[in-house]
Amino acid sequence: MNRSPSPKNSPDIQELLQNFRAGDPGVSDQLVSILTEQLKHDMANFLGPSHPETEDIIQETLMATLNYLTRDVEFQGDLIGLAVTIARNRGRDLLRRNQRWTQTSIEPLAEWLESPQKNALEMVEASERRALLQKALDSLPHKCNNLLRLIYLEEIDTEEITKSMGLKSRQVVYYRKAACLRRIKKIFHSLLDRRSIHVTRGAKSREESGN
């Protein structure tokens, strides 16, 4: 994997990164200070001003970012972009969780909840996930459908797939599979979006009728 030095970081941050990797103990505080400022601003936009979870998300993000930098010594990407994206993804997790908890009725799942072996919510989620995944698989384009069918359903060896599809190397099969998975992710998420909007509308109308 050839990677050229990223031009995204300012010279100051680039220098701080180098010193951080070199083990300079004071640098992490400076990095934290720079990132905290940026994260506060971004999270205020993302979650809204003075969200009760903002501080936790920023702390978790700082920890995750520093851990990532410690472990991935080759990191040359955009440091602020890295931290902001981690924070936003955590923000998404939080909002999705809140959205789900406020709208999922537990009462019909009482029987499952009693069973110590089964986690009712996980079961519901798994079945919903599979249903959405099936829809995503059904709407794949011809080439992806063909490739994934060979890989998952017919369990054909990568070498054979390479030959039968007239590809240059096995790596192309892996690359195309990943591209198809990203496409599934995109379809899957757009299906989730529609479902979320539907659920949100349903909750709003329930609230309105309750009031």
Added chain:
Amino acid sequence: METDVADLNHYECIDPQVGGEIWRLDDPATEPALAERLRLHCQYCAACRIVRALDAEIAAGVQEGELTIARPISRSRQGFLWLGGLGATAMAAGLATIMVLPPTAPSSTQITRSGESAPAIERPVSNEVIAGVRPKLKWTPLPGARAYDVSIRSVEGEYAWQERTEDASLQVAREAALPQNQRFRVGVTPIPAHLAPEGGLRSTFRTGTSLETLIYRLTHGSVTAMAAGVVGTLALIVGAVGLTWPRRR
């Protein structure tokens, strides 16, 4: 920036340069150090973790028989599907046209010098088979006619009905419903009678079952509609055979 609901599902890759190489985790030939780095990236990157999770989920779902990946339709089969669909549409359109439009009347010898058709009974056309017992009769209006005397008589039986109307059409009255499976003669006499064309306004028709009516319509429908129906049927057959033909692996 306000976060909307739709945005919640779109996780972003925290380090796209590394995330773009995630596919190498599947490749056994990937160097261990790089594989380790990609795994580390996945630990921190929700977007790439989702891709990996989808991979595992599809594999497990297919294994457990809960997910399936339908065989894609080949181009040739898609062609047959289209052909069959178009054929079915053409056939349906042809049939509908045949049933909706009046049947073609047998060629008339009563052609006037001007080239216009002579006055005639337009429905039922000569020798038409009709399914109902109260047909609506229709004829060419005659200029100057104040009214028309309409009569229907069965050829073999004793049925007879007569009615006067001022219009150029008349539906058989409920109490005068026609008996089934009989041949009838219909005559229309204008008032005054001298307006009647040479030979008068006369026709014959028959009452029959729905099947007999359908067969009659199919054999006496508009040529264009019948051609569309025949071509459509052939296309439908070819499409159906093409789709059900055993496929090669």
